[in-house]
Amino acid sequence: MNYFEKTNDEKKIRLYEIMLTSRYFEEKVNEMFMKGLIHGTTHLGLGQEAGHAALSGALCKEDWILPTHRGHGHFIGKGGSVYSMMAELLAGSYGIDKGLGGSMHMTDVKNFNMGSSGVVAGAVPIAVGMAFAMKKQSKDNVVAVCLGDGAFNQGMTQESLNLARVWEVPVVFFCENNLYGMSAPASKFVAGDITKRAGSYDIRAVKIDGNDVIEVYNAVSEAREYAVSEKMPYFIESKTYRWLGHSKSDLRKYRTREEEEYYKNLCPVKRYEEYLLNSGILTEKEIQVYHEKAQQEILDAVSFAEKTRGNILTLEEAKKYVYSGGEDR
Amino acid sequence: MKIMTYAEAVREAIREELLSDESVYFIGEDIGLYGGCFGLSRGLWEEFGEERIIETPITEGAFTSAAVGMALMGLRPIVEIMFGDFVSLTVDAMVDHAAKYHFMSAGQVKVPMVLRTPFGSGTGAAAQHSQSLEAMYLNTPGLKVIMPSSPRDAKGLLRSAVRDDSPVLFFENKLLYRTSGEVPEEEYFIPIGKGDIKREGSDITLISYSRMVNVCLEAAEELEKEGLSCEVLDLRTLRPLDTELIINSVKKTGRALIVYEAPMFGGFGGEIVSVINDSEAFYYLDSPVKRLGGEEMPVPYNPNLEKEIVPTVGKVCGEVRKMMGESYE
Numbered sequence: 105m106n107y108f109e110k111t112n113d114e115k116k117i118r119l120y121e122i123m124l125t126s127r128y129f130e131e132k133v134n135e136m137f138m139k140g141l142i143h144g145t146t147h148l149g150l151g152q153e154a155g156h157a158a159l160s161g162a163l164c165k166e167d168w169i170l171p172t173h174r175g176h177g178h179f180i181g182k183g184g185s186v187y188s189m190m191a192e193l194l195a196g197s198y199g200i201d202k203g204l205g206g207s208m209h210m211t212d213v214k215n216f217n218m219g220s221s222g223v224v225a226g227a228v229p230i231a232v233g234m235a236f237a238m239k240k241q242s243k244d245n246v247v248a249v250c251l252g253d254g255a256f257n258q259g260m261t262q263e264s265l266n267l268a269r270v271w272e273v274p275v276v277f278f279c280e281n282n283l284y285g286m287s288a289p290a291s292k293f294v295a296g297d298i299t300k301r302a303g304s305y306d307i308r309a310v311k312i313d314g315n316d317v318i319e320v321y322n323a324v325s326e327a328r329e330y331a332v333s334e335k336m337p338y339f340i341e342s343k344t345y346r347w348l349g350h351s352k353s354d355l356r357k358y359r360t361r362e363e364e365e366y367y368k369n370l371c372p373v374k375r376y377e378e379y380l381l382n383s384g385i386l387t388e389k390e391i392q393v394y395h396e397k398a399q400q401e402i403l404d405a406v407s408f409a410e411k412t413r414g415n416i417l418t419l420e421e422a423k424k425y426v427y428s429g430g431e432d433r
Numbered sequence: 434m435k436i437m438t439y440a441e442a443v444r445e446a447i448r449e450e451l452l453s454d455e456s457v458y459f460i461g462e463d464i465g466l467y468g469g470c471f472g473l474s475r476g477l478w479e480e481f482g483e484e485r486i487i488e489t490p491i492t493e494g495a496f497t498s499a500a501v502g503m504a505l506m507g508l509r510p511i512v513e514i515m516f517g518d519f520v521s522l523t524v525d526a527m528v529d530h531a532a533k534y535h536f537m538s539a540g541q542v543k544v545p546m547v548l549r550t551p552f553g554s555g556t557g558a559a560a561q562h563s564q565s566l567e568a569m570y571l572n573t574p575g576l577k578v579i580m581p582s583s584p585r586d587a588k589g590l591l592r593s594a595v596r597d598d599s600p601v602l603f604f605e606n607k608l609l610y611r612t613s614g615e616v617p618e619e620e621y622f623i624p625i626g627k628g629d630i631k632r633e634g635s636d637i638t639l640i641s642y643s644r645m646v647n648v649c650l651e652a653a654e655e656l657e658k659e660g661l662s663c664e665v666l667d668l669r670t671l672r673p674l675d676t677e678l679i680i681n682s683v684k685k686t687g688r689a690l691i692v693y694e695a696p697m698f699g700g701f702g703g704e705i706v707s708v709i710n711d712s713e714a715f716y717y718l719d720s721p722v723k724r725l726g727g728e729e730m731p732v733p734y735n736p737n738l739e740k741e742i743v744p745t746v747g748k749v750c751g752e753v754r755k756m757m758g759e760s761y762e
C-alpha cells in the first residue's frame with residue numbers, strides 16, 4: 105500500500121527536515137572529532153538518513169525504538185533534541201544521559217527511544233522482551249530495533265528471530281544493511297540472503313532500497329500495521345551505505361573510493377529533494393531555507409553544548425545512578 | 434635489547450608463534466587488511482594470508498567455541514576479542530567448555546588455546562567498551578589468566594601462553610599499547626605463574642598487575658622523595674598465582690597495598706589479602722593489608738569522571754602515606 109501518498113505535505117516536509125538535521129549533525133560531529141573537540145569514538149550515519157527519517161516517521165510516538173551504535177540520526181528521527189545530544193557528546197550534565205552514556209548510548213525515554221547498545225546485536229533480544237511486555241500490557245504499539253548486516257550474523261539475532269516468531273510479539277526488525285560491518289563486507293561474511301534467512305523463520309520479511317525515504321516509509325508503515333494488528337514480528341532489510349569510515353580511525357582500505365562515489369551519487373537527501381521539487385511541495389528557494397535552518401540549529405546546539413560543557417556530574421552524583429532508587433537517596 | 438611498544442611486542446609474539454608452529458592460527462574480527470581495531474595485527478595478514486589469519490563475522494560466542502573445537506583437534510588458536518567487554522559473550526566457550534574438557538575427560542583431550550583481548554578504561558569509550566572483567570574468570574579452575582604490564586613481559590608471556598596446553602586468557606590494557614620498553618633481541622619465554630619484582634623496596638609492598646603496575650612505579654618514585662621505600666610487585670599471571678613472591682615480599686616490608694583497575698568489591702585484591710593472611714607473612718604485618726581498586730560503578734563517558742574512577746598515582750601515594758602513618762602511632 106502507498107502509505108506515503110496518504111500523508112500530508114507537512115509530514116512529507118517533516119521527513120525532509122529530519123534528514124537534513126541528521127546530515128548536518130553528523131557532518132558537524134565529524135568535523136569536531138577531527139579537530140579533537142570531542143573525545144572517545146563515534147559512528148556516524150552519513151548516507152543513511154532515509155532510514156533515520158522514515159523509520160521513526162512511520163511509527164507512532166509511543167512505539168519504541170532501539171538504534172545501533174550508529175544511532176544519532178535515529179535519535180533525531182524519534183524527536184530527540186540535538187541540543188541534548190550534542191551536550192552529551194561534549195559530556196556535560198545537560199546531555200541526554202548527563203554525560204554518563206556518550207555517543208553509543210543516547211537514551212531518550214521521553215521520546216520512546218531506549219538508546220543503543222554498544223554490543224553488536226545486544227539490543228535485538230532486548231527488543232523482543234520489550235515487545236513481549238507490551239503485548240502483556242495490552243498496548244497497541246510496536247518495538248522497532250535496528251541492527252546492521254554485521255549484527256545479523258550474531259547468534260543473539262538469530263535466536264531473537266526465532267523467539268519473536270514463537271512468542272508472536274510485535275517487533276519490527278530494521279536491518280540497516282550498509283554492506284559492511286566495520287571492514288567485513290557482507291558479501292563475504294553473511295551467508296545467503298538476509299531477507300530470505302529472516303523469512304525462513306516464517307516471519308514476514310522484505311528487502312527495500314534504504315536510500316529512498318518514500319520506500320522506507322511505506323515499508324515501515326506496513327510493518328507497523330501488521331505487527332500491531334497481528335501481534336507478530338516483521339523484518340525489513342533496508343539496503344544503504346555508510347559514507348564515512350566505520351569510526352573515526354578507519355582508513356577504509358577494504359573498499360574503493362569509486363565505490364564510495366557511486367553510493368554518494370545515490371544520496372537519499374538529494375533524491376528526496378528532487379521528489380519534493382517535482383511534486384511541487386517545495387521550491388528551490390524553500391529547500392535552501394530548510395538547509396539553512398537545519399545548519400543553524402546544529403550551530404546553536406554546538407554553542408549550547410560548548411557553553412554548558414563545564415557543568416559535569418560529580419563522582420558522588422554519578423554513583424547514585426548505579427542502582428535504581430539511588431538518585432533519591 | 435631493542436625498544437618496542439607493547440602493541441608491537443604482542444604482534445611479534447603472535448608472528449613468531451605463527452612462524453614457529455603451523456598449527457597456530459590467529460582468529461578474530463577485522464584482524465586482516467584492517468589490521469585490527471587497535472592496529473595491533475597490521476602486517477600479519479599480508480605475511481601469512483587468509484590461511485592462517487582467520488577473519489570472522491561478528492559472532493564471538495560461536496567463533497570462540499569453534500576455537501575450542503580447533504584446539505581439541507590439535508590446533509593452537511589465538512582468538513582476539515575486539516574489546517575486553519565482549520568476553521562476556523565467550524563465557525560459555527571459556528568457562529563451561531574450554532576450562533572443563535581436560536578434566537571431564539580425565540585428560541583424554543586438552544584445549545591449548547589463547548583468548549587475548551584489550552581491556553580497560555581511559556579511552557572515552559564509555560560503559561560497554563571499558564571494563565576490566567578478569568575477576569569473572571578467576572573463579573574458574575582450568576583457566577589461566579595473564580595480565581602483563583610491559584612489552585617484554587607481554588611478548589614472553591604470550592609466547593608461553595600459545596605453547597601452553599591449557600586454555601589461557603590474556604588481557605592487554607589498551608592504554609599500555611603505546612607504551613614502550615626494552616625487549617630482548619633473541620628468542621625468550623617468560624614462564625606462566627611467575628610474578629616479578631619491578632622495583633625493590635623495604636617499607637611497603639605495592640602489589641599490582643597490568644597498567645596499574647606503572648601507576649605503582651610512578652607512585653614509588655614520588656614516595657621515594659619523601660623517604661619512603663616501596664617494593665613494586667607485578668603479578669603478571671593471576672592464575673596460577675605466584676604466592677611465594679607475595680609472601681616473601683610482605684615478610685620483608687611488613688605492609689601491603691594491592692592496586693587494580695577493576696571495581697574493588699569482588700575483585701582480585703580480596704584474594705591477595707587472603708593469601709597474605711593465610712601465610713606466615715601475616716605475622717610480619719605492621720598495618721592491615723589494604724586494597725585500592727576502581728570505583729563501584731560502570732565506566733562513565735565523561736573524561737574527568739572516567740579518570741577519577743581508577744587508582745591514580747596520587748591515590749596510591751595518599752593510601753601509602755595513610756598506611757605508614759597508622760603504624761607510627
Ligand SMILES: Cc1ncc(C[n+]2csc(CCOP(=O)(O)OP(=O)(O)O)c2C)c(N)n1
Nearest residue numbers: 174222223224252253254255284285286519
Ligand atoms: C559484540 C561486539 N563485537 C564487536 C564489536 C565492535 N564493533 C562495533 S560496530 C561493529 C560493526 C557492526 O557492523 P554492522 O552490524 O553491520 O553495523 P554498522 O556498523 O555497519 O552500522 C563492530 C565489529 C562490538 N561493538 N560488539
Ligand SMILES: [Mg+2]
Nearest residue numbers: 252253284285
Ligand atoms: Mg553494516
